[in-house]
Amino acid sequence: MxxxxxxxxxxxxxxxxxxxxxxxxxxxxxxxxxxxxxxxxxxxxxxxxxxxxxxxxxxxxxxxxxxxxxxxxxxxDIESSMKYHSKVYFKKGHSNEPFYKSIKSESMKVIDITCGMMGDSLLMNFWGFDVLAYEANPIISCLILNALKVHPLKRFKFVTQEFNWNHYIDGVVFYDPFFRKEKEKTSPKKAMQVLRDFDEFDFLSRPELDEKVVVKRPKGSEDIWEKPHHRYQGKSVRYDVY
Ligand SMILES: C[S@@+](CC[C@H](N)C(=O)[O-])C[C@H]1O[C@@H](n2cnc3c(N)ncnc32)[C@H](O)[C@@H]1O
Structure with missing residues (x-):
């Protein structure tokens, strides 16, 4: 969105x-x-x-x-995304959303280490999280910087840099990587196709953190690390919590 x-x-x-x-x-x-x-x-x-x-x-x-x-x-388009989220969650709320449940924490701080076209980052921000977002691709980063200039966000920091575990300070980590096999599937959304064209980043290894790490995966795909502690199932994706 x-x-x-x-x-x-x-x-x-x-x-x-x-x-x-x-x-x-x-x-x-x-x-x-x-x-x-x-x-x-x-x-x-x-x-x-x-x-x-x-x-x-x-x-x-x-x-x-x-x-x-x-x-x-x-x-x-941050403004349209936020309007869309207001409409969707106005009545039903978000507390039962698998994504929300997977990232929820007392601190309400999240590091989105794969910001992409900001879809997940904006949703987390809309839900009240403090978001620190990283994007490694400099072309996609230009789009993000421009979007944030047009529509500045509170509780949102953006870093145009490849994330590695040495950058971790605090908060729940949200990780939405591409996977080689997924690249072969057809008809992704236009924005995802563009991100895929630029994707060249290796999978991160499993970190040793006290905080939880949430990995977004397409439904039915293999785990990127060992079996997670918990899975939250969405319609087409799942959220693996480590
Ligand atoms: C699947 S997309 C994420 C889509 C995003 N969740 C959204 O809602 O638009 C993965 C993105 O993460 C970026 N990326 C991959 N590895 C990264 C890393 N280690 N640090 C920062 N960005 C990374 C890629 O350039 C790509 O834009």
Missing amino acids: SAKFKLKNHENWIKFPIDRLSLDSELMQRFLENCPEISQGLITKIVASGMGSNYSFYLDQDHLGLAQNDQKPIYV
């Missing part, structure tokens, strides 16, 4: 092909001027990695989007 397809009028969007940003200093300057929330260092990282060379950033007056071959850009 976090990524929306808008783009009614293609002409209103300014296109920044990622592979041109390093070659065209004027284009780079224009991009950075329009997106002051994004550091030159982050763009340098994107260019140096060579990732996303067939993708372009698109900018309208409100949002930074990302698309390949002139398809409709995806972007993170």
Whole structure:
């Protein structure tokens, strides 16, 4: 629910092909001027990695989007996501949601170590958690930084960095990794497909923490570590608690 397809009028969007940003200093300057929330260092990282060379950033007056071959850009729309969550949980509440039950703790602090397009992070924030979110991919990080500029959030911190267990300070850890086999399945949502195109991160090993670690898995898929202490079953995913 976090990524929306808008783009009614293609002409209103300014296109920044990622592979041109390093070659065209004027284009780079224009991009950075329009997106002051994004550091030159982050763009340098994107260019140096060579990732996303067939993708372009698109900018309208409100949002930074990302698309390949002139398809409709995806972007993170915090306001719409929060409105959607208000509508969904207004009457029924969230205390019986498997996801909520899996991450619930006294401190109400969560580290989302795989932020992606913010879907899970926003839901946790909506439910009242203090969220510290990490995203390793610099291209996806640009979309997140822009979304947070457009719609700043309380109780939400974002770090554009690959998470490893040395970064852990406190709170429940929420981990939503891709798995190689899942990559082969067809018809994921558009935003997930984009994330998959960029996915290059290894599975983290099982940590030794006092706090719980919650791993989101597709229903029926194998465990990423040994058998969890508890599983909360959702409709199409489950939450394994270690
Ligand atoms: C399956 S997606 C997460 C989707 C996310 N839960 C959502 O609701 O949009 C995995 C994301 O985690 C990122 N990632 C993978 N390993 C990471 C790590 N060690 N640290 C930070 N980000 C990581 C990937 O770049 C990708 O964007």
